[in-house]
Amino acid sequence: MGDLVEQLVHGLTLGSLYAMVATGLALMFGVVRLVNFAHGEFYMLGGYAFWYAYRVLGLPYPVAGVAAAAATALFGLAYERTVIRTILARTWHVQLIATLATSITLTNLAIIVFGTQPKEVPTMLSSAIAEVGGVRLAWQRPLVLVVAVVVFAGLEWFVTRTKLGRAMRAMSQNREACAVVGVDVQRVALATFGLSAALAGAAAALVSPLFNIFPDVGALLTLKAFAAVIVGGFGYVKGAIAAAFLIGVAESLAAGYLSYAYKDAIAFVVMVAVLLVRPQGLFGRRIGI
Amino acid sequence: MALFETRGLTKRFLGVTAVDAVDLSIEAGELVSLIGPNGSGKTTLFHCVTGYLAPDGGRVLFHGRDVTGVAAHRIARLGVGRTFQVVSVFPRLSALENLLTFLQQHQEESVLARLVRAPRVRRYEAAAVERAMTLLDSVGLAARADAPAGSLSYGQRKLLAFAAALMPDPELVLLDEPAAAVDPTMINQMKEQIRALHRQGKTVLLVEHNMDVVMDISQRVIVLDHGQKIAEGPPEVVRRDPKVIEAYFGR
Amino acid sequence: MRALRWSLGGAFLVAVPWIVAAVAPGQQRYILHVLIFTALYGALALSYDLVVGHVGSLSLAHPAFFGIGAYTAALLATEARWPFAAALPAGIAAAGLVALVVGVPMFRLTEHSFAMGTLGFALVAQIVATNWVEFTRGPLCVTGIPKPELGSLRIATLPAFYWMGLTAVGLVGLLYHGLTTARLGRAFHAVRDNETLASAASIHPLKYRMLAFVIGGAVAGGVGTLFVSYVGVLCPTELAVSLSVNLLVMLFLGGVGSLRGVLVGAVAFTALPEILRMAPTWRMVIYGLLLLLIVIRAPDGLEGVIRRGSAAWRRPSSSGP
Numbered sequence: 001m002g003d004l005v006e007q008l009v010h011g012l013t014l015g016s017l018y019a020m021v022a023t024g025l026a027l028m029f030g031v032v033r034l035v036n037f038a039h040g041e042f043y044m045l046g047g048y049a050f051w052y053a054y055r056v057l058g059l060p061y062p063v064a065g066v067a068a069a070a071a072t073a074l075f076g077l078a079y080e081r082t083v084i085r086t087i088l089a090r091t092w093h094v095q096l097i098a099t100l101a102t103s104i105t106l107t108n109l110a111i112i113v114f115g116t117q118p119k120e121v122p123t124m125l126s127s128a129i130a131e132v133g134g135v136r137l138a139w140q141r142p143l144v145l146v147v148a149v150v151v152f153a154g155l156e157w158f159v160t161r162t163k164l165g166r167a168m169r170a171m172s173q174n175r176e177a178c179a180v181v182g183v184d185v186q187r188v189a190l191a192t193f194g195l196s197a198a199l200a201g202a203a204a205a206l207v208s209p210l211f212n213i214f215p216d217v218g219a220l221l222t223l224k225a226f227a228a229v230i231v232g233g234f235g236y237v238k239g240a241i242a243a244a245f246l247i248g249v250a251e252s253l254a255a256g257y258l259s260y261a262y263k264d265a266i267a268f269v270v271m272v273a274v275l276l277v278r279p280q281g282l283f284g285r286r287i288g289i
Numbered sequence: 290m291a292l293f294e295t296r297g298l299t300k301r302f303l304g305v306t307a308v309d310a311v312d313l314s315i316e317a318g319e320l321v322s323l324i325g326p327n328g329s330g331k332t333t334l335f336h337c338v339t340g341y342l343a344p345d346g347g348r349v350l351f352h353g354r355d356v357t358g359v360a361a362h363r364i365a366r367l368g369v370g371r372t373f374q375v376v377s378v379f380p381r382l383s384a385l386e387n388l389l390t391f392l393q394q395h396q397e398e399s400v401l402a403r404l405v406r407a408p409r410v411r412r413y414e415a416a417a418v419e420r421a422m423t424l425l426d427s428v429g430l431a432a433r434a435d436a437p438a439g440s441l442s443y444g445q446r447k448l449l450a451f452a453a454a455l456m457p458d459p460e461l462v463l464l465d466e467p468a469a470a471v472d473p474t475m476i477n478q479m480k481e482q483i484r485a486l487h488r489q490g491k492t493v494l495l496v497e498h499n500m501d502v503v504m505d506i507s508q509r510v511i512v513l514d515h516g517q518k519i520a521e522g523p524p525e526v527v528r529r530d531p532k533v534i535e536a537y538f539g540r
Numbered sequence: 541m542r543a544l545r546w547s548l549g550g551a552f553l554v555a556v557p558w559i560v561a562a563v564a565p566g567q568q569r570y571i572l573h574v575l576i577f578t579a580l581y582g583a584l585a586l587s588y589d590l591v592v593g594h595v596g597s598l599s600l601a602h603p604a605f606f607g608i609g610a611y612t613a614a615l616l617a618t619e620a621r622w623p624f625a626a627a628l629p630a631g632i633a634a635a636g637l638v639a640l641v642v643g644v645p646m647f648r649l650t651e652h653s654f655a656m657g658t659l660g661f662a663l664v665a666q667i668v669a670t671n672w673v674e675f676t677r678g679p680l681c682v683t684g685i686p687k688p689e690l691g692s693l694r695i696a697t698l699p700a701f702y703w704m705g706l707t708a709v710g711l712v713g714l715l716y717h718g719l720t721t722a723r724l725g726r727a728f729h730a731v732r733d734n735e736t737l738a739s740a741a742s743i744h745p746l747k748y749r750m751l752a753f754v755i756g757g758a759v760a761g762g763v764g765t766l767f768v769s770y771v772g773v774l775c776p777t778e779l780a781v782s783l784s785v786n787l788l789v790m791l792f793l794g795g796v797g798s799l800r801g802v803l804v805g806a807v808a809f810t811a812l813p814e815i816l817r818m819a820p821t822w823r824m825v826i827y828g829l830l831l832l833l834i835v836i837r838a839p840d841g842l843e844g845v846i847r848r849g850s851a852a853w854r855r856p857s858s859s860g861p
Contacts, residue, residue: 035652083832086836087836090836092651093596093598094835094839096652096655097598097788097792097835098832098835098836100788101785101788101827101828101829101831101832101835102828102832104785104828104831105824105825105829105832106828107824108821108825108828109825112821112822219663223656223659223660223663226656227656227660230656261667262667262668262671264663264664264667265667265668268664272657275645275648275649275653275657276648279648339740341739360744361736361739362739362740362741362742362743362744362745365739365740365742370740371740373736373737377734377736378734379729379730379733379734380733381733382729386726389726390726390727390730390738390741390743410722410723414722
């Protein structure tokens with residue numbers, strides 16, 4: 001029984017990670033109709049930024065975490081300004097290949113700059129093990145879940161209560177109408193990328209203490225986040241979050257009870273299974289984020 | 290037995306009933322127009338009967354055979370040709386190749402035979418080219434046979450799409466707004482083309498907004514409003530029907 | 541006239557080992573090695589272009605089919621002592637069969653989902669190859685794959701492998717040409733450029749997408765078989781997703797959808813880094829940037845540049861094709 005609880009907590013941790021990364025992906029698709037194959041690299045860069053702030057500069061954990069999110073956000077803005085601007089009007093083939101190319105470039109640059117050895121960033125909470133009713137888990141895990149929930153609540157507030165957030169939601173529902181009404185479409189697109197990147201960077205700061213950072217951590221992550229976005233119903237953020245937790249828990253249970261080696265295949269299996277039965281995703285085709 | 294029938298055809302989208310239990314019956318050789326205000330379900334009906342949308346209720350019959358929900362490419366193969374509301378061609382292929390593409394499935398060779406270019410295949414190719422050039426000539430595009438379809442003007446593409454739909458010699462021809470966005474000077478030519486189809490014995494069903502065209506060439510007019518059939522009959526009768534007048538003007 | 545050019549060109553290509561021996565004797569091993577890889581990559585790129593360039597499906601599953609063909613042949617040759625003449629068709633068939641099985645659910649997905657689905661499949665294939673150690677030896681690799689023997693003919697020298705590669709790319713080129721021209725080609729292109737209209741033209745979109753996908757996958761499996769028979773060793777790293785990126789670079793650099801373009805791309809991709817002697821990671825950085833630049837600025841690749849250039853040179857009088 002304790003074993004099952006551990007697996008579930010692990011699954012929720014994974015789910016939180018996937019959800020934060022998937023949210024960014026869903027936002028980008030919802031608001032500007034673009035699939036960013038380099039999204040996992042936001043997480044990777046965020047992880048290295050966090051490592052640098054926490055281990056190299058020695059900043060306190062919360063400060064390092066915020067710094068990592070901010071640095072990733074900046075990168076997201078730069079990425080939108082350079083690569084994304086030029087491919088927004090092109091076909092999805094071009095967008096796919098361009099972002100895939102970016103992913104490969106960033107991954108290999110990371111190998112050159114940081115080397116292939118994973119960076120470990122243990123924090124107090126990742127090393128401190130709690131024992132609750134026969135269940136042993138690092139304090140970092142509940143922290144991840146709590147912060148994720150806070151972040152999602154914050155996001156909901158942002159999208160419903162702030163001008164920028166409402167503009168994002170409006171754009172995801174009807175882009176042409178927004179341009180007509182005077183919404184600064186360019187600015188909203190830029191902000192969306194910054195926000196998505198920040199989410200990935202924050203996720204990295206939360207989860208890296210548990211999983212380490214290495215250059216090609218992004219590849220599998222992009223796939224799983226994408227699986228969550230598809231299963232949740234393209235562009236529907238809440239759906240993506242729910243699907244991400246589903247995938248995280250499924251993966252953890254599969255790793256614990258079926259086979260650790262093939263755990264990474266679970267997200268793919270879930271995605272294909274859902275798509276075959278319900279091609280519009282678990283929650284159907286929604287309009288808007 | 291009618292050539293083409295729908296019985297209680299229904300299609301819904303997100304709570305809106307776009308096509309509401311529509312009964313149509315078209316005899317072979319008829320020239321019928323389908324009219325109605327914007328959003329009355331005409332193009333949706335076209336998509337349902339040509340296999341692009343699966344109906345939510347009712348049946349579609351072609352030659353008495355139930356073809357409800359059959360895939361688009363199979364319906365086309367049964368002898369149904371259509372054009373699209375938004376002009377649709379293969380932009381990267383030449384005008385000639387566009388037409389040749391429509392003659393795909395009407396010769397039954399295997400993929401292998403086509404691969405090795407068996408002599409039979411080459412003979413078919415030659416006959417196909419001849420037929421294509423004749424059709425291009427009839428719409429005045431013979432001179433542009435080798436031009437990429439994407440480089441043609443809107444009107445020329447519309448004519449190309451029309452010619453392409455006729456390439457496999459379909460029994461039933463469905464035209465979606467053939468007069469839309471066509472130069473007024475060309476409308477007479479277009480009317481003539483449709484009348485020519487009629488004379489050849491083809492069955493023509495067209496969706497159209499241009500009332501002059503509809504009244505001028507149709508044998509029979511069917512009126513849809515909010516997905517329902519509200520009137521049917523000869524053009525002069527339908528145009529005076531109070532229900533039809535209200536549908537168009539009484540809002 | 542064309543036949544003469546083809547024969548001369550063909551004769552030249554066949555004579556390359558002797559030409560190289562005469563012109564640069566000390567470099568012969570190295571040059572032939574590069575050319576063998578170029579030929580195999582060329583064949584692989586052509587098979588990929590069938591799917592991406594001609595039917596317009598952005599599949600990222602090709603590394604998996606290459607790997608399935610490679611592993612099938614490698615294991616049959618080493619474990620069951622199958623001769624090359626049997627292992628090659630087995631590799632082709634295995635890859636084609638998997639493509640058939642995987643293609644059906646995959647093509648129910650559209651656009652991005654299809655790309656992601658195929659990417660996921662490729663990742664899973666690599667995971668399986670790496671972890672199913674009892675079967676594939678995992679990271680320890682399959683070693684000792686024997687050189688091909690066709691009856692009394694033994695392909696063991698570099699020139700022999702070169703001619704094998706040349707034959708492969710020649711045959712694949714012929715297949716590619718037959719599939720992408722005339723009516724078959726029109727059907728593929730119709731599905732690629734306007735699927736809705738293709739249906740109205742009685743063309744079954746799924747049938748043609750599957751045809752390209754399965755043939756492309758089967759050929760990739762065949763190339764995988766030839767690859768392992770040359771290299772003698774097979775590791776799961778050969779199925780890496782980066783192979784898709786490499787293939788995309790070849791296609792887009794040279795000219796997607798064009799026989800000449802794809803082959804030019806394969807030559808440029810394989811020969812260039814050898815000439816430049818780049819380290820593998822820097823190579824991938826350059827390729828990534830190159831692909832990014834090309835797909836944005838010149839999606840027609842070198843082929844497009846050449847065609848636009850020669851169109852500008854040609855005089856305005858046009859006299860039919």
